[in-house]
Amino acid sequence: MIKLKINGQFKTLDVEPRVTLLDALRENLGLTGSKKGCDHGQCGACTVLIDGQRAYSCLTLAVMQEDKEITTIEDLAKGDDLHPVQTAFLKNDGFQCGYCTPGQICASLALLDEVKNGSVSYVTADLNNPPTLASLSETEIKERMSGNLCRCSAYNGIVAAVQQAAGQTPPSPAASIEHSQAG
């Protein structure tokens, strides 16, 4: 028997040591918001927050996560009120089929925190001068989100959603319509 703290609630469950956190969430706790895309830590669809940091839940065992705070997609909206990152994904069409979306959203949340905490990335030009939310470039966002694949390729919309959540003004997700389509 192990005890996990998930979305603020303690859950006791009887799982073998080889059960991943992702399978424990999906198969034992009915929390299917975290997705299994590859089961190998390659696609990011299973991304959750463990003690506020993003983690691939398919790459960690449930038994290793006792005493940690685990947050999944199911806990982000408060009642009818979406989290601002969720709203930004909706508005900027940051998804199509929706299967990678919970992972993309959890990764975006962590990304924003990482930037607030002054973290740098491979594309940060000056390591002594990390980007702020206001100066976070598209290139930085793309680099920091590249651990989350999207086969529908809603990448433009996801970047725009992160920009919006960072307080920037992203370009419109809509196509320009060159003709009056009335008729």
Next chain:
Amino acid sequence: MNQVIGKSVNRKDGRAKVTGQATYGAEHQIPNLVHGYLVTATIANGSIRNIDTQQAAATPGVIAVFTHKNPPKIFKPTNNWMTSKIYEARLPLSDNKIHYAGQIVGLVVADTFERARDAAHQIKIEYETHSPQINAQKANYQQATSIFGEDMEYLAGEFETGDISVSGAATVEAIYTTETEIHSPMEPHALVAHWDNNDSVTIYEPTQWVKGSQRTYAELCGVPQEQVRIVSPYIGGAFGCKAFPWSHGVLCVAAAREIKRPLKVVVSRRQMTANTGHRSQTEQTIRLAANKDGKLRAIKHIAKSCTSPVEVFPEPCTGITPVIYATPNMHLKQEIAVLNVGTPTFMRAPGENPGMFALESAMDELAWELNIDPVELRLRNETKEHQRTKLPFSAKHFAECLKIGAEKFGWSDRQMQPRSQQQGELLVGWGMAAAAFPALRNRAEAKIRLLPDGIAHVLTSANDVGTGAYTVIAMTAAETLGLPVENIRVELGDSIMPNGGMAGGSQMTATLTPAVLTACQKVLETAKAQNAKEAFANLRESGLTAYEATASSAPGEEGKKFAFNSWGAHFCEVTVDEEIARLRVTRWVSVINIGRVLNSKTAASQIRGGVIMGIGQALMEECHFDPNIGYPVVYDLATYHFPAHADIPRIEVSFVGEPDLNFNPMGARGCGEIGITGVAAAVTNAVYHATGKRIRSLPITPDKLL
């Protein structure tokens, strides 16, 4: 029209998807559920001499082990497209023969996923192994047989009379190759089969064609269609690989019946690489001959693709060739060979995609040969009619796509010389290509219910694979009824609802929205009202629980008068760092003509998705097979590369043209596939402009640029 239609509207299914509440196939919570894990062949050709399941069966938690020695009962389906269709003609576990690596040879059922997986790895198989035929270059090609009755060879003009020495002022003849590609939807193939008393079953499975899936499983189970229910409200990407039942689905449903427990089978990402479809590699020979002014004299297009021993599927590369450019002389031919690989199948723009890579590359080569701007060369060769059916195109705006695209991109600033543009150390190239995809439409049915709380409820078995179907259905109903989109509730993906058709061939929107339109008009008639407001007032007064109407819509005689096709033009910029052969796509403009755009937000995302999948095809996507054992050497998402965030620039999308009202009452043609057509050619054409190297073999991996 146009209160809502054409606007930028958030997805109706968006809230469910951003909160994790959208439930995909294998996520439905069924009490008493058990888990199946597939056992797959590790050889590509031969047979099973012995299969030892003893140890696996004795593993804790194991409930059943199925192999060819004790297969669950499966009935032979008609498998003729009309009444049923399975991807792989051979039924799972039907004998001990192995036709490709990754073929399903067993299924282990246990109380947990981990125990089923563990036991599956304890099955010992002795094979009799023959050397597999994996090499497409050495394969034996024959003229392909058609799937839908189309001719696989076509001769026109001088080709028809036997004189094939067609020449002109300029000729281009070249061979273009594309690699095997894998659909790789984010949601793996997975399903839950839940039997009730051995005579009816509910199947929770992602499917692009709910009613087709229902009919097919009914035949496979030997039960009436009404006793099979398919539930598929959300699909985590499909791109052609979730249209019909695969062998794992057939096996899961049959096994669940025998064990009398709800059974879940999830295909692992590694298994998916080999046994749930791919786009065949292709080799295409193109010959173009043109006059000095660029007018085409002849197009010859011979395409080869490969199929599996267990199914015939030619990649129909030449289908789009007579659609785009006018020429008096044309020769098209499709050839096919059998390899020891899994079943190739429909993948986003099947045929059009590799076909247009070859044709649009050859057109670029011809433009350089003639020293004519490639945009101008295409404008000069536009055809007003489909050259095989001789029908005129309806609402065609290809020229506008080219001209507006060129203007938006700034094409006129291009230096007409390879290696002429630089950005610091990087070579910069600009390329363009045409996009084209046929407009398809079928019959569909939708039901609408006006409810006393002011909600209009639309129900249909159709589905949303990420295309935006939920939203355009809601918008169509909102527009017709005069209601806000928020007041429309849409329910999809359940076979108990009216037949909404198939999400394939870019036809769902064009097929379904006219049915929704008609159902809305009909329900207003039923309510004796001009609009929804009046209808709701009448409803409250009547004391009825709802006004209901069901309507269908189908194509009529218009297909005898017009050819329907969508059009586009892609313009792109690439940079090449020659020292390390790093190629990046840095800028993209697509201008597309799909008739009336229903939702400018979700339609843009469809085009972007197609373009990006095309960039993946151009830059990185390839599945090779081990020449000795025949197993794919890529086996997951770390080895089969498709684009990530960092690979992709902003894709600028515009739409031109007017509603195509000859096509359907909505004037809308589909947009799921046109975005990918021509993309790879636009990239290779830009690479030529940047480097002077003509890449005729996809993907453009660094070794080809060194």
